[in-house]
Amino acid sequence: MTRKHVAINFAVIALILVVVGAFSAQLYEQTQFRYSYEYRHGVIVSSAAALNAVTINQYTLLAFTPCFATATSVPNQSYLNNTTRSEIYTYISQNPGAQFRAIAAALCLPLGLAEYHLAVLVKSGLISYIRDGRYKRFFTAKQYTKSQMQTISLLRHRTARRILEALLHKRELSHSRLADEVAITSQALTWQMKTLRNTSFVIEVNVGLKTVYSIEQSAEPTLSKYLALVG
Known part of the structure; x- marks a missing residue:
């Protein structure tokens, strides 16, 4: 066997050891997470589910640091190579x-x-x-401002959403009429x-002894947009 063949074989073996070591390190890390979560919350994560969580990313490639002189940063999108994470990301972007x-x-x-x-x-x-x-309410990053996230979060509350929908539809309602419209008590x-x-x-305007509510006209397009988004 020539020196060239020996060098190639050595390189292949070294690469296999790096991949196996990296995968093992990632599996160990996520298994430790699984056991700690079971201990704290009493929730059992199946072995198949735990294996599905294992991915090879920029952290696993650093498991055998002596084999690498430098590390190249990986774009954030690489985290979506995992099926479960991709499904979670898609669900949040749609909801x-x-x-x-x-x-x-x-x-x-x-x-x-x-949670992981x-x-x-x-x-x-x-x-x-x-x-x-x-x-905690989750959003795709950099898609919404803090104010927009607060608005969407508010509309995720069913009663608040029904109140705003009623005012948007009826234009103006007294306190008692609005309570009847959304089927809640006056105190609620x-x-x-x-x-x-x-x-x-x-x-909110006081007219005599009555309190009357309406939607700010300039806010109607924004409110309609976000009601459709969470509806």
Whole structure:
């Protein structure tokens, strides 16, 4: 066997060792995540699901650092090479403002697996989120401003959405008529309007002893657009 053949064989063996080592490192990392999630939440992620989570990305290629002199950065889109992450990203792009459990339920994903891949997408910069009370609502990154994300998040609340839809359709309603329109109590409407008054959509006017609500005319196109988006 010539020196050339020996060198080629050595290079092939070295490459195989790098790939196997990188894959093993990634599998170990995600298995550790699975076990820690099971311990904290009592949720079992199947072995098949865990293997589906394994991808070879820029981090796995650094598993055998002595074999590489330099590392080339990989575009964010490389994170979507994983089927599960791609499905999550597509779902969020089609359903902006979706919260974690809704995403997991819609895609039939174990909570642990969904949590892991969402964290990867957020860290990669492909997905962003804002807090809505105790929930996080997810959006494709750089597609919406903070104000737009807050508006979409508000419209994800069913009662608030119905109130705004009623005002958009009826143009102007008294407090009692609006409560009847959306089938909630007067007290519940008062609580809802505390939030809606802080938006740029609702105008509140006192006419004698009555409180009358309407939609700010300049805000109607924006409101209609986002109602269609979340509807």
